[in-house]
Structure formats: structure tokens, C-alpha cells
Amino acid sequence: MNLLIDIGNTRLKWGMVKDHRIIAGRSLVHDQVTRHELVSLWEKIPPPQHIAIACVSAKHLLEQVLSVALELWPGVDIVPAKSQARAFGVRNAYENPEKLGVDRWLSLIAARHCYPGPACVIDCGTAITVDVLDANGKHQGGLISPGLMLMKKSLSLGTEQLQFSEAHHAFGLATNTAAAIYSGTLSAAVGLVEHAVARQPENMQVILTGGDADLIATQLVFRPIIDSDIVLRGLSIILKSNA
Template structure:
């Protein structure tokens, strides 16, 4: 058995794997990551042979996760996955490949391994990232935008009168401010994705992942695949390819 850990900007997501199958566990919000919570997640339930970690969150959180892993499983092999110039059939577009966020890299790897076709991969999380891969597995580059919550918070921070709200509202032209912000930020994300897809071939596979994937997909009105475990499956590919 192996343990996969995806440490994002907002949440720690994890899964255990047996014979190539992924079984996801309950995610942990970054603000709740501490020694007690991590031990509660994993102690006595699992004994992994190897751990693969993808991390874009704070270094101190990564250090804590590695410390607890060593405490729970003294001899476990911990693999900190990094973005590469080329691996698993994917060619990284970045001149400095290590600068591509490892979550984006792993999403590209997982998408290529599953579809082997041109794809547009959108991570709808704290940030919205859009990455394109062509029919030869070549990453064509990507875009980064604030996620829905960041867009709403930025309006609250940058103005005196625009409130931040986590409540969902009806989508469309609004007659009160909270609903106008909700629809405006959601349509900004939808417009970004549609603008990118308008320049791509019709057979491009659209894949959405991240916490707001379902919400954004509901307004796209386009064929798409929602894959909440995309980065974890990329981690599994990296783990299986590690010697």
C-alpha cells in the first residue's frame, strides 16, 4: 500500500493506493493541519510502503507532514515529486520546468495517461489554472487567474462598499450587490475557459478539477469531464515511475 498526498493552497487531499486503485480520504483544510489532526487521519489505519507528496502550500506544512509521516512509519520512503522537463509522455513547455507548479504538471500527466489526445485542463481552486496539451503530449503553456473566492475577496479588500459573501445566488443580471458579485466572478471564470477553447480544435478534451469544478461546469454548457482526483492520479503515475 502507498499513500498519496496533494498539498494545495487551501486543502490537503490524500489517498491510499493498492494494486493501482485509489481510495481517497477526507481532505483537511490547511488552517487545521497540525500534529494531532494528521495523526488522527492516519495512525493505526494504514502502513504505507511509500509516500508520494505534491506540495504548493507553505514549507512549514510540508515539513510537518514529513515529520508526522516519519513518526508514524519510521522506515517509510518519502518521495517529494517535482515538475520535470519531460516524463510519462508529457513535454513541459516551461524553459525552467521546475517553475511549473507541480500540481499543474501532475494534472497534465494524469490527463495524458487517461486520454492521449489534445486536452484543456482547468483547475478550479484557489487559483484557476488553464493548461493545454496537444496530440503529441506537448504542453503548450497555460494561464493563471484568481479563483472564485479570491476574486470575491479582492473586491471586498479593494473597495469600501462591496461585501464578501460565501452564499450562492441565482446566476444572471442581479438587482442586489451580493448576487451581482457572485454572477460576475463566476462568469469571468466561464469566459476565460470559453475564450481559450474557442482557439482550440473541436476534439480538445475539456477536463475540470478543483473545488469549484462542478459550479463552473454548470455554467459552461460544454461537454467536459470533472475529475476531482486528477492530481492524485498524476501522483500515482509519478510514484509508479519512481525507482
């Protein structure tokens, strides 16, 4: 069995690979990640043969995860994922390939292997990222925008009268400020996604992932694929190549 760890901007997520199948694990927001909590959760996991890790977050969080993993499973093979110019059937469009977020790189690898043909991968997380892959595995480039939470927080920080709220409201024209912010930020995210997809070939598969994927998908004029484990799938693919 192998362990897959995705350290994102907001959450630490993990899953296991057994018989080429991903078994969903757990996730913790960063504030919940402590050494004690990781040990108590991971000591129940059967000892993995290999661990693949993707990290776009703070270095100290990665160091803590590595420390706990080596304490629980001394000598385990750890494979850190890194963005590359070309690998696993994908060609990176970035001028400096290593600057492409490793989570985006892994999502492109997973899209290439799990969703053959042209694909658009949209991560609806802390940031909203859009990456387009053609039928030959060539990355066409991408877009980055603030996610829903960052949009709301920027309004509360930049204006005196607009307060931050995580509450959900009915979508549409609103009759109070909190609901207006909710629908306004969601409309911005939906507009970005629909505008990006409208410029791509009609046969392109659109794959949404990230914490707000389900919410944004409900307002789109088309039906996307929702794949919450696409980064873990990418990690699984790079482990197969190391086997």
C-alpha cells in the first residue's frame, strides 16, 4: 500500500493506494494540523511502502508531515512531487516549468491519464486556477484568480461597511449586503469558469476540483466532471513510474 499526501493552501489531505485504487482518507484544515493529531490519525494506517507528497503550502507544515511520517514508518520511501518541463505524457507550457504549482501539474497528469482527450482542469480552492490541456498532452497555459473565500475577505479588508461572512444564501439579486456579497463573488467565479471554457473546443472535458467545486458547478450552464481526488490521482501516477 502507498500513501498520498496533498498539502494545499488551506487543507492537508491524504489517501491510500491499494491494488491501483485510491482509497479516500481524511483532510484537516491547517489550524487542525498538529503533531499529536497526525500521529493519532496516521498510526491507524497500515505501514506504507511509499509516500508521495505534494506541497504548495508553508515549509514548516511539510517539515512537520515528514517528521511524523518518518517517526511512524522509519525508512519509508518518500517521493516529493515536482513540476517538470515534460513528464508522464504532459508538456508544461510555463516558461519556467518549476514555477507551475505542483498541484496544478499533478492535476494535468491525472487529466491526461484518466480523462483522455482535451481537458480543462479548474481548481476551485483558495485560488481558482484554470489549466487547459490539448489532445496531445500539451499544456496550453492557465489562469489564476482569487477563490470565493479570498474574494469575500478582500471586500471586508478593503471596505469599512462590508463584513466577512461564510454563510450561504439564495443565489441571485439580493436584498441584504451579506447575500449580495455571496451572490456577487459566486457570480464572479462562475463567470470566470464559463468564459474560460467558452474559448475552448466543444469536445473539451471540464473537470472541477477543490473545496468550492460543487457549489460553483451548480450555477454553470454546462455539467462538469467533479473530481475531488485529482491531485491524489496525479501522485499515484508518479509513484507507479517509480515502482
